Amino acid sequence: MKPELQRRVQRYGWDYSSPHYDTGWQHQLWPAQKRLLKKSNIQKGEKVLDISCGTGLITLPIAKTVGEEGEMVAIDLSEGMLEKAAEEAKKNGFSNISFKHMDAEDLDLSDDSFDIAINSLGLMYYPNPDQAIQEMYRVVKPGGRATALVWGRRNACGWAELFPIIDRRVESDVCPLFFQLGTDKTLQKTFAKAGFKDINVWRFDMALHFDSDEQAIIAAFQGGAVALAYRKFDQHTKEEAHAEYIESIQPYSDGAGYDIPGEFVIVSGIKSR
Ligand SMILES: C[S@@+](CC[C@H](N)C(=O)[O-])C[C@H]1O[C@@H](n2cnc3c(N)ncnc32)[C@H](O)[C@@H]1O
Numbered sequence: 028m029k030p031e032l033q034r035r036v037q038r039y040g041w042d043y044s045s046p047h048y049d050t051g052w053q054h055q056l057w058p059a060q061k062r063l064l065k066k067s068n069i070q071k072g073e074k075v076l077d078i079s080c081g082t083g084l085i086t087l088p089i090a091k092t093v094g095e096e097g098e099m100v101a102i103d104l105s106e107g108m109l110e111k112a113a114e115e116a117k118k119n120g121f122s123n124i125s126f127k128h129m130d131a132e133d134l135d136l137s138d139d140s141f142d143i144a145i146n147s148l149g150l151m152y153y154p155n156p157d158q159a160i161q162e163m164y165r166v167v168k169p170g171g172r173a174t175a176l177v178w179g180r181r182n183a184c185g186w187a188e189l190f191p192i193i194d195r196r197v198e199s200d201v202c203p204l205f206f207q208l209g210t211d212k213t214l215q216k217t218f219a220k221a222g223f224k225d226i227n228v229w230r231f232d233m234a235l236h237f238d239s240d241e242q243a244i245i246a247a248f249q250g251g252a253v254a255l256a257y258r259k260f261d262q263h264t265k266e267e268a269h270a271e272y273i274e275s276i277q278p279y280s281d282g283a284g285y286d287i288p289g290e291f292v293i294v295s296g297i298k299s300r
Pocket of ligand 1: 034037038041056060078079080081082083084085102103104105108129130131132146147148149152153154
């Protein structure tokens with residue numbers, strides 16, 4: 028898929044996902060996001076960049092940690108996601124976050140300006156994740172750090188059949204390289220190539236619990252990256268795709284819901300002084 032098309036699919040796809048993302052993913056992703064926050068070791072007073080902030084699931088906890096002396100910039104390519112995040116921030120009384128519409132591969136931010144750049148589950152969606160990691164390197168201060176969370180290997184993620192189910196019904200792959208960063212040492216090598224030192228990697232499994240078929244279907248089809256393609260399906264095609272997806276996750280059903288295996292990778296690195 029051409030980079031420009033992939034960006035458009037992402038931008039408008041996530042606009043459609045924005046009302047459903049938290050319903051489908053908030054509780055399921057929190058254990059992995061919490062681990063990312065722990066490894067990021069954010070301190071009161073720090074200046075933090077949250078790249079691909081989505082609905083703000085990690086943005087708000089970080090803003091709480093840095094406090095009024097700290098500062099946060101949260102960027103995303105989807106205006107729908109940014110609006111949701113900004114609403115949540117306002118509702119919870121945060122005044123230390125500025126939300127900006129930006130492409131992670133082309134940050135309109137100064138060199139050497141953040142204590143830490145953090146990317147939670149965004150990198151898999153970009154046409155050129157290497158470029159986005161180089162941008163993370165550019166904007167952190169010398170001695171500053173960067174952390175990223177990505178999904179792990181395809182065969183360790185129990186919901187992965189979703190992509191072929193969608194791709195069989197559209198003309199081009201929806202997320203062509205989704206699982207690539209989570210294989211072997213790909214992400215740590217990309218961090219090293221960007222210039223980061225003292226690189227650490229953690230690979231871990233975490234089950235994603237869905238209470239019902241309905242919640243699993245909302246998460247997969249409406250709450251994520253395939254939402255734009257899915258939206259164009261007629262009712263019959265939607266139902267057929269739902270049935271195939273539910274069939275694909277049957278091994279993880281306990282009768283009352285699903286515990287779908289998920290593998291994640293966290294990488295951290297430091298920019299030399
Ligand atoms: C799975 S969500 C992750 C949201 C949030 N960080 C979290 O952990 O819940 C992926 C996000 O990546 C954003 N995204 C996709 N392509 C992007 C790009 N090129 N630049 C910036 N954000 C992008 C989407 O709009 C979406 O909000």
